[in-house]
Amino acid sequence: MFxxxxxxxxxxxxxxxxxxxxxxxxxxIDLSALSIADTSNFGLIRAIVSDNDKALSLLQQNGFAASxxxxxxxxxxxxxxxxxxxxxxxxxxxxxxxYLYSFMRRINHxxxxxxxxxxxxxxxxxxxxxxxxxxxxxxxxx
Amino acid sequence: xxxxxPVETMKREDLERLQLERLQAxxxxxxxxxxxxxxxxxxxxxxxxxxxxxxDIQKLPFTQKTDLRDEYPYGLFAAPREEIVRIxxxxxxxxxxxxAGYTQNDLLIWAEIVxxxxxxxxxxxxxxxxxxxGYGLFTGGLGLHDGAQRAGAQVVPVSSGNTKRQLMLxxxxxxxxxxxxxxxxxxxxxxxxxxxxxxxxxKLRKGIFGAEPxxxxxxxxxxxxxxIQALDIYGLTETMGPGVAMECIxxxxxxxxWEDHFLxxxxxxxxxxxxxxxxxxxxxxxxISKDGxxxxxxxxxxxxxxxxxxxxxxxxxxxxxxxxxxxxxxxIIRGVNVFPSQVEAAIMGIPGIAxxxxxxxxRVNNLDTLEVQVELMPNxxxxxVRQIEQLEERVRRAIEQVLNLSVRLRLVEPNSIExxxxxxxxxxxxxxxxx
Numbered sequence: 054m055f056x057x058x059x060x061x062x063x064x065x066x067x068x069x070x071x072x073x074x075x076x077x078x079x080x081x082i083d084l085s086a087l088s089i090a091d092t093s094n095f096g097l098i099r100a101i102v103s104d105n106d107k108a109l110s111l112l113q114q115n116g117f118a119a120s121x122x123x124x125x126x127x128x129x130x131x132x133x134x135x136x137x138x139x140x141x142x143x144x145x146x147x148x149x150x151x152y153l154y155s156f157m158r159r160i161n162h163x164x165x166x167x168x169x170x171x172x173x174x175x176x177x178x179x180x181x182x183x184x185x186x187x188x189x190x191x192x193x194x195x
Numbered sequence: 196x197x198x199x200x201p202v203e204t205m206k207r208e209d210l211e212r213l214q215l216e217r218l219q220a221x222x223x224x225x226x227x228x229x230x231x232x233x234x235x236x237x238x239x240x241x242x243x244x245x246x247x248x249x250x251d252i253q254k255l256p257f258t259q260k261t262d263l264r265d266e267y268p269y270g271l272f273a274a275p276r277e278e279i280v281r282i283x284x285x286x287x288x289x290x291x292x293x294x295a296g297y298t299q300n301d302l303l304i305w306a307e308i309v310x311x312x313x314x315x316x317x318x319x320x321x322x323x324x325x326x327x328x329g330y331g332l333f334t335g336g337l338g339l340h341d342g343a344q345r346a347g348a349q350v351v352p353v354s355s356g357n358t359k360r361q362l363m364l365x366x367x368x369x370x371x372x373x374x375x376x377x378x379x380x381x382x383x384x385x386x387x388x389x390x391x392x393x394x395x396x397x398k399l400r401k402g403i404f405g406a407e408p409x410x411x412x413x414x415x416x417x418x419x420x421x422x423i424q425a426l427d428i429y430g431l432t433e434t435m436g437p438g439v440a441m442e443c444i445x446x447x448x449x450x451x452x453w454e455d456h457f458l459x460x461x462x463x464x465x466x467x468x469x470x471x472x473x474x475x476x477x478x479x480x481x482x483i484s485k486d487g488x489x490x491x492x493x494x495x496x497x498x499x500x501x502x503x504x505x506x507x508x509x510x511x512x513x514x515x516x517x518x519x520x521x522x523x524x525x526x527i528i529r530g531v532n533v534f535p536s537q538v539e540a541a542i543m544g545i546p547g548i549a550x551x552x553x554x555x556x557x558r559v560n561n562l563d564t565l566e567v568q569v570e571l572m573p574n575x576x577x578x579x580v581r582q583i584e585q586l587e588e589r590v591r592r593a594i595e596q597v598l599n600l601s602v603r604l605r606l607v608e609p610n611s612i613e614x615x616x617x618x619x620x621x622x623x624x625x626x627x628x629x630x
Contacts, residue, residue: 058578060575060577060578061575062571062575062577062583062606062608063608064605064607064608064611090580092580092584094587094605094606095583095606097577097578097579097580097583099578113573113574113609114573116573116608116609116610116611117573117608117609118571118572118573118574118575118608118609119573119574119575120574120575120576120577120578122578151579152579169578169579
């Protein structure tokens with residue numbers, strides 16, 4: 054039901070994001086989703102990658118502070134109101150979204166949105182009940 | 196100008212006789228009232244009567260800042276609670292400050308020696324002294340205050356900060372002397388220059404600056420910007436506060452130590468062996484007239500040398516050279532003593548961060564800035580910006596509480612703080628404080 058997201062702290066230094074990408078690339082790890090939250094002092098990378106454990110150890114051994122966080126990968130129709138419908142369900146269910154971002158590629162003409170929700174188990178249950186498809190780790194990693 | 200000419204120009208042999216008398220009385224006092232001294236003397240097989248000459252001081256045990264920490268708060272006091280009338284405090288090396296206690300008589304002596312210091316700067320009852328040192332537990336404000344009042348000056352206890360208000364009062368009240376840290380004096384001077392202030396509107400003519408190291412270059416700048424003569428005052432909370440030593444306007448080279456109240460030694464910081472006059476080493480001070488918290492052979496960690504040659508001013512009390520550095524890693528930031536180990540104590544145990552940190556000290560527009568970098572653990576416990584900002588805030592507050600100083604905090608990536616020989620470098624001081 055949940056998929057693992059990589060969360061990585063990066064300082065606001067020129068080239069630091071490039072270091073991050075090069076490190077994963079060098080390890081043969083594919084990025085399938087990426088978002089960066091930035092503040093004046095630091096950035097927080099969230100990424101979905103092809104090999105979580107390898108990525109995590111590679112990053113931690115190379116001076117990054119990183120961890121894995123469970124998120125929901127929600128399939129929404131790649132059409133107007135696709136995301137709005139899902140958000141409406143979550144609003145009615147009284148859930149707060151901490152953050153969301155979208156997948157880089159499409160799977161079966163669906164758009165994939167990654168959600169971090171305050172009560173993930175309950176939110177996932179509600180979405181499934183409403184017929185929304187959640188993707189598994191295997192589907193994400195191809 | 197002398198505040199107390201008979202004492203300030205006392206013949207050396209009379210001064211030394213007085214010193215021995217007072218040293219013997221102090222040794223008796225601490226032996227009887229302070230267990231730490233008694234135990235340490237007993238370990239060395241010493242009794243107070245073994246101090247027969249001034250040179251015998253070398254037999255006595257040292258005291259260190261760690262003793263003040265271990266005996267916190269009252270363990271080194273040699274007077275009962277009923278006789279202590281004032282407490283001051285300074286930074287310790289961990290989370291706790293070190294405290295000093297003063298009896299009525301201690302405060303009278305302190306005011307007396309600060310009055311002598313003002314005399315060295317030709318400041319007396321005709322002057323208006325603006326005290327822009329911080330007031331409170333810090334000894335700067337109240338120390339200069341009491342001394343200036345004792346000298347009969349009109350005291351303006353404005354405390355530190357708010358430069359505009361300082362200038363307004365300086366002009367309106369006609370302040371003739373300013374007492375503060377040299378960096379703050381420079382800041383005031385630069386704000387005068389930047390606002391094209393006509394110095395003729397001020398009556399200021401003297402500055403008494405201390406609580407942090409400064410250079411001759413800084414002195415020139417301050418004197419030029421403020422149109423005054425700037426003099427150096429030295430002291431430390433442990434042995435009293437400001438006023439232990441002061442530069443005289445006639446010599447402007449070296450600070451007279453009031454040797455009727457303090458005995459000084461210069462030692463090799465490594466071996467503890469005495470160094471001859473003129474050689475640079477660690478200044479060790481013994482208080483010989485304090486009742487509240489006398490300290491014998493206190494290791495100041497300040498590097499200087501003794502100038503034994505007589506001074507042109509006629510004072511017989513020997514001088515120490517302007518400070519040349521520290522033997523430990525203590526920093527003085529905006530007049531506040533800071534030990535890197537205090538930061539360590541503050542951040543210890545906060546989850547998510549490693550006990551590895553770097554203090555980056557700089558001086559921007561004459562204001563000391565302190566940035567503390569703290570390393571995150573490789574295992575980041577967060578995935579939300581808010582959580583990281585909360586951690587940042589928590590770490591910053593913990594450090595500020597211990598240091599009593601505002602800091603800029605940066606959480607840095609794991610292993611990003613440079614290490615040398617396996618030990619991380621803890622301080623990067625970009626200021627130029629010593630000649």
